Amino acid sequence: MSEQELKLHVPAVARRAVQQDIRQGNASRIRLRALYFDTPGRELARARIALRLRQEGRDWVQTLKMPGADAITRVEINHARPGPVLDLSVYAGTEVEAPLSAIKGELGLCYETDVQRLLRQVRSRHGTIELAYDTGVLRAGTLELPISELEFELMSGRPAAIFAVARRWQQRHGLVLDARSKSERGDALASLARELAALDADDPDAQVRRGTAITRFWAPRGAAAVTLDDTLTPAQAMGRVAAECLDQVARNAAVLAEVDTLGVYPAGQSEHVHQLRVGMRRLRSAWRLFDGWTAPPPATVLQGVRTHFAAFGQSRDQDVLNETVTPVLLQAGMPVITFEAPPVDIDAQAIAAGKAFQGWLLDALEWSLDVQPPSPASAPEPMAASDTAPEPAFRLDGSATAPAITPTIIPLATEAKPQPLHKLLGNRLHRWHAKVAAQGKDFATLDIPARHDLRKRGKRLRYGLSFAESLLPKSRLRGYRKLLSEVQDRLGEINDLAMAKDYYQACVGTHPQAWFALGWISARLDKLIAEAQQAFDRLADTKPFWK
Incomplete structure (x- = not known):
């Protein structure tokens, strides 16, 4: 089966208010403890498969997840289990048998989560949404990451319901879009834990290597390849391209917003700002590339990309000067020039986590999931009868003759074959x-x-x-x-x-x-x-x- 959901990070300052809002409805609470499995070579993660055993209250459920057709869709296969026993035989004859059979390494526990979940259902005119607010911890080896996220899962109705509800909560509480699943975060944390554990404590460069590995963990998200083929319509191709561009924007924005590290570790850097703006620039280029073959995005999405692109770019020149040009000049022999530190003209964390930018991200993501073809040209309205009726003709003796007939010929309509x-x-x-x-x-x-x-x-x-x-x-x-x-x-x-x-x-x-x-x-x-x-x-x- 597949599920459609959207996940937003809940900042520390908003957690109490979010909990109170959820409890205003008919809310329930449950503890969830999940164990995630993979091979030492991360074969499942490389195949984009997440495999877990989760204790839900007193029950155990085995779950396999894979990406779905778009950014909010996941393929999810659940099996009830009598206890913490992983049984791969349940996938025999299913679509995942082949990738699971190809695994060469031995499966083992890689990371785990321990969360308290608050559940409540809400309705909008588009459908019913289940809210799931998770707070807890993600653990791999000796490393931990906090979990504070609100999921919006579609229970019935149309995907528009997800965005209608999520938008209200995002604007009310300042929530932040986070494209990473728990399994993606856990896989990355497990890899970091293994890398740090392999460091030799007696190595004089161990501390430097540790710092490098941690910095790499928060590395900026660059552009990724997009796969298109001639079976796609321009609207479908535009949706696929837009999804990749927005993923680049959202992931860099999440680091800049310090989703995992606010008050602990300054993960967001100037390169994250640069890559975020690259994602926006790529999106604008895609609009130009498909111009005329798809319906234009909503005005809020078009205007927002200009506004936020400019906001994030305010400090670019200073970053280029400090990090690129000046070091080259000093290496060439320029005497050191001591300038007064310029005033900070941009707070990337505040902009990335801000309601305006995050609201734009939700609008753009919703548009990208259902890009429309251009509206057909409006057919000319038929002329009124008084405009088309010919003037009556008369004989020399004054009597009227039958009006002249002007025939209309409609050509054989052949639908033009669309270009590949x-x-x-x-x-x-x-x-x-x-x-x-x-x-x-x-x-x-x-x-x-x-x-x-x-x-x-x-x-x-x-x-x-x-x-x-x-x-x-x-x-x-x-x-x-x-x-x-x-x-x-x-x-x-x-x-x-x-x-x-x-x-x-x-x-x-x-x-x-x-x-x-x-x-x-x-x-x-x-x-x-x-x-x-x-x-x-x-x-x-x-x-x-x-x-």
Whole structure:
């Protein structure tokens, strides 16, 4: 069977209020203790299968879970058990027999959860939702993570009910979307526990290695591949692409919101902000790629991506200056310049956890689950009878004649065969390439705004290629993507150095050392502009392979 649910993290400041709200209804409480199993090589996790035994009050239930058709759907197979005994024979003859039979390692206990669950059902005009508020702990070895999450599971009705109810609770209590399941969190925690346990305490670098492993545990979520095929309609393909982009946004936002670490460990870093904005930029590029073939997203989703993209980008220039440009200048010999610390102009944790951004995420996720085709063109309204009736004709003697008849001919209607997806995307990417190549031929003579516009066009082309990659010839895609990356790398550095040049130019009055930076940046920009022009020339000479 499958279930549809959405999970939101409940911050510490909201836990009491959430509990009180749930208890206002006919709520029940149950303790759940779950044991999760896998092999030392994480074979089940790699197959995206979660296998557990859970004690629910006095009863034991064996559960196997797998991802479903979309972000809120899970395949769940339950079997009652007489006790904590894992029985794989119950899956014989089912859809999961093959992946379970392929396991080579020995199954063992990897991690466990111990939670108190509050249950209550609520209704909306779209259906009935079960609220399940879990508080407790996730444990792997000597490591623990807190659990504080509110699940919204559809019991009857339409998926819109999930979002209608979740949106109310999210806005009321400041809840945060967390795309990770308990099994995903547990698998990652178990891997970290094994890595830390393997460290040699006598190794002088053990502490450094421990810190590196913990930092890697909270690593930013980059872009992932999307698989499309010609059986998909443009609307279905757009939904699949949007799901990947929003997953990148939501996962980085959860770390920035300090879902697991608020007040304990500052996990969110500038790279999380960058990757979150990359996810938003990819989503905007996807809208452009499928423009005209799908209905546009709601106005709130369109406007929200612009607003929140700008909000998260307020400190980008300062991050680039501090983490990228200045270290290179110091290595090149620039004297150290001591600046007063600029005021903090962005609180990424507050924005990521904020009601406005989290509300936008829910709106965007709901839209992505049911992307619609474009509305058919409205047929012209038939003219009124008074407008179509011909004027009566008369004989010379004044008597009326029969009106002239103007026949209407309706042609044989043949429904146009839709173009396959690879053809649609290929043609559009070809046009995007032509625009980038044409403008790039004159790159060296373009002004700064035109270069910035060209850089955005290049990013859009690169993201569009990544979305359509599974439909394109891989052998020829590799070479083209390399040429496009060369262009983008140089444009990105040019953009960063142009920003830094303006910054240091404003400092020369009080910090003469800044003249070193200006000289070095100017020389580097001259070199980069020449290299970018050569890269654009090579890109323009590329034969289009997507047609």
